[in-house]
Amino acid sequence: MPHGSEKPLGSEKSSGAEKPAVAGRSSRRTSARKERAPRASAAIEEGERGLKKGRWSTSELAWLRENFARRRDEALVRELGRPIESLRKMAEQIFRGPRVSGEWTAAEDALLREGLGVRGEAELAMVLRRGEADLRQRVRSFARTGRTGRWTQGEIADLKRLFGSRRDEDLVSIFGRSLASIRRQAKALQLAKDKGFLRRLEGGPASRMPRWSPDEIRQLARLYAELPNLEVARRLGRSVKSIVSKAHELDLKKSEERLRDMGRQNVSLREDRAAARATKRAARGRAPKSVKPASE
Known part of the structure; x- marks a missing residue:
């Protein structure tokens, strides 16, 4: 039907034979528009629905302080369930304080490294309470190591x-x-x-990885339980992330023995990191803290 026939929706004066057809089509179109309107509204409001407002709990503040520099905005919203504007305003409050200068500490260096590529210079400077020029100079020193x-x-x-x-x-x-x-x-x-x-x-x-072939899926199902993800990735010529994603999709699990091996490797890694930190403290003339391999 031509668009021009839609204009006089409620005022058609044509023959009675035409009225039922026009009215029927118009009512269907009106109904469709009414159905689309709530869906559009729902789509617009979907991002805000369910987000919390009001007072922040102590645990929320502690989590934001610990993770603001390390997580992107969408991860913060997902974890805390608050609007991003609220998260940023609260971050400005909790990191407000006198500017720090002088020698950088190991903790500051670690946080700066975690935040590179996640937060911009201004936000990292705010978190560390350092000047942006000081921050840029420190980043350049990392690259020169x-x-x-x-x-x-x-x-x-x-x-x-x-x-x-x-x-x-x-x-x-x-x-x-x-x-x-x-x-x-x-x-x-x-x-x-x-x-x-x-x-x-x-x-x-x-760019997408190539689709999984039936043979690759059979190999993944056979290898995944017992081998490290890196070895599976090498055998199948895929990235580790692709292996993990497909295994999750297929609900594949690691064997009990493989999980125990992974646990032992994690404990060993924590011990190595704790020992390295203790060595650095000793080199700076500080008393090393006791090493707690499994609980750090």
Whole structure:
């Protein structure tokens, strides 16, 4: 029906034979518009529905203080269930204080490294209560570290955790290693950038991994329970993230023995990190704290 026939919805004066058809079509279109309106409203309000307002609890404030520099906005909203504007205003309040200057502490360095690529300079400066120029200078000093040689277990664990969601240039500053070294290690570990991160970075759809073939799925089901994810990824020629995602989709589980091995490796890693921190404290002339391998 031509669009012009929709104009006189309630005022048609044509023959009685035409009225029922026009009225029927108009009523259906009106009904469809009424149905679409609530759906549109629901879509607009979906992001705000269920978000909390009002006073913050002590545990919420503690969590925000601990994670604001380490998590992106969407993760903060998802975890705390509060609007991002509210989260940012509260962050400004809890990090307000006198500016810090002078030598950087190990804790400050660690937090700065965690925040690179997650928060901008202004927000990281706010969290650390440092000037932006001071912060930029510190980041440049990270990149100039020029670490070489074998990667430590702690570095490998951090690379696995951070590689998918950080730009390569940020990783150079975080690890103080060359871009070539980082890419070689990431390739050896079968690491890949997160699809969501690539979409944000490139402003478009991320490249997709090839579809899983039936044979690959059978191999994954056979190997996943007993082998480390890295070894499975190498055998199938896929990223570790792709292996984990497909295993989750298929509801595959690690065997009890593999889980015990993973637990022992995690304890060993914590012990190594605690020992490294104690060594650094001793080198600076501080009394080393007692090492608590399993509870740190």
